[in-house]
Amino acid sequence: MAGDGKQEGRVEAEEVRGDGMPSSILHPPSSEDAWHVAGLTLRSRVLLGTSRYPSLQTLLDALDASGAELVTVSIRRVALGEADDRESLLGVLRARGLYLLPNTAGCFTAKEAVLTAQLAREALQTNLVKLEVIGDDETLHPDAVQLLKAAAELVADGFQVLAYCGDDPVTAQKLADLGCAAVMPLAAPIGSGLGLVNPYALRLIRELLPDTPLVVDAGIGTASDAARAMELGYDGVLLNTAVAGAEHPALMAAAIRHGVEAGRLAYCAGRIPRRLYARASSPEDGLIEVDRRR
Amino acid sequence: MNETATQEIAIEVNGQPRTVPAGLTLDTLLRHLGRDPGAPGVAVAVGDRVVHREAWPATPIEDGARVEIITAFQGG
Numbered sequence: 001m002a003g004d005g006k007q008e009g010r011v012e013a014e015e016v017r018g019d020g021m022p023s024s025i026l027h028p029p030s031s032e033d034a035w036h037v038a039g040l041t042l043r044s045r046v047l048l049g050t051s052r053y054p055s056l057q058t059l060l061d062a063l064d065a066s067g068a069e070l071v072t073v074s075i076r077r078v079a080l081g082e083a084d085d086r087e088s089l090l091g092v093l094r095a096r097g098l099y100l101l102p103n104t105a106g107c108f109t110a111k112e113a114v115l116t117a118q119l120a121r122e123a124l125q126t127n128l129v130k131l132e133v134i135g136d137d138e139t140l141h142p143d144a145v146q147l148l149k150a151a152a153e154l155v156a157d158g159f160q161v162l163a164y165c166g167d168d169p170v171t172a173q174k175l176a177d178l179g180c181a182a183v184m185p186l187a188a189p190i191g192s193g194l195g196l197v198n199p200y201a202l203r204l205i206r207e208l209l210p211d212t213p214l215v216v217d218a219g220i221g222t223a224s225d226a227a228r229a230m231e232l233g234y235d236g237v238l239l240n241t242a243v244a245g246a247e248h249p250a251l252m253a254a255a256i257r258h259g260v261e262a263g264r265l266a267y268c269a270g271r272i273p274r275r276l277y278a279r280a281s282s283p284e285d286g287l288i289e290v291d292r293r294r
Numbered sequence: 295m296n297e298t299a300t301q302e303i304a305i306e307v308n309g310q311p312r313t314v315p316a317g318l319t320l321d322t323l324l325r326h327l328g329r330d331p332g333a334p335g336v337a338v339a340v341g342d343r344v345v346h347r348e349a350w351p352a353t354p355i356e357d358g359a360r361v362e363i364i365t366a367f368q369g370g
Binding site: 049050051052053059072073074075076077078080089091100102103105111115118119120123124190191240241 | 307309328335336339364367
């Protein structure tokens with residue numbers, strides 16, 4: 001009967017989840033489904049970058065539509081001798097009550113990244129940092145050696161380090177062991193919009209680090225990518241270009257928000273196992289009999 | 295450093311060489327550069343070390359100093 005079938009399905013799902021994860025990491029969402037990272041309690045699992053929007057108003061509309069509470073900013077030299085309207089961004093973000101996550105984008109060495117983080121802390125009065133140490137200009141892939149060095153120094157200096165990294169499980173594990181507040185492996189190169197090019201590696205990282213806040217950072221192209229990241233059990237998704245570069249950024253921001261929520265719910269719901277062959281969903285008992293020979 | 299009161303020194307600010315009057319401290323240097331040292335959201339490093347805002351008035355700018363003045367911009 002239908003009831004029996006449902007029961008049977010649930011037992012299977014509890015033994016091994018369809019994505020191969022042990023059911024012990026299932027944690028049904030509370031009514032608000034808040035999560036905790038770097039001493040913050042966040043209700044939104046979307047982390048949004050503030051760069052490359054066609055206008056400040058477009059950025060603000062996208063921020064509102066995304067529901068993001070934690071947003072990234074970069075640290076750059078002020079322009080001397082001329083009024084610089086880029087500087088007005090800070091006030092606008094603060095006025096909206098958003099948490100700021102300064103990044104170390106553009107840094108190629110641990111030394112640069114550490115000084116940038118320290119300047120960010122001084123300028124923004126925050127100990128949060130999205131640590132980014134790039135190793136290659138074209139792929140913008142992180143330099144694992146410099147990244148680990150910088151992470152160790154910044155953690156020792158009292159920073160809450162959210163570390164952008166490759167999808168190598170060993171580096172991810174080391175970052176967690178160093179005491180990073182979050183580990184943020186890429187889905188694909190920054191700005192590429194390729195989506196999850198190696199979901200297997202992302203899955204491994206989730207399994208290896210069940211208690212570390214994990215965020216998929218970079219490579220998201222559209223809402224389904226964000227949903228897939230969340231279905232792997234990630235705690236959040238950080239993106240920028242997919243929204244800023246969309247034809248209608250605010251619409252895409254809303255789509256990402258829904259994708260993240262859908263993926264999160266699906267993860268918490270515990271998906272069915274993948275099967276090679278079909279399995280009838282209608283009851284097999286009580287079928288009518290017809291003479292098939294005629 | 296010579297004795298003349300009107301002496302100037304050569305420093306680097308945000309990667310650009312500049313000549314400024316000798317005897318400035320970090321806060322007066324900012325003012326000299328047309329920036330309000332009281333404005334929030336700005337941080338300064340001299341010679342790759344962050345100088346806390348409270349220490350700006352007590353930080354003399356010496357010949358050859360490398361000064362970085364930063365703030366938050368759009369970023370991903």
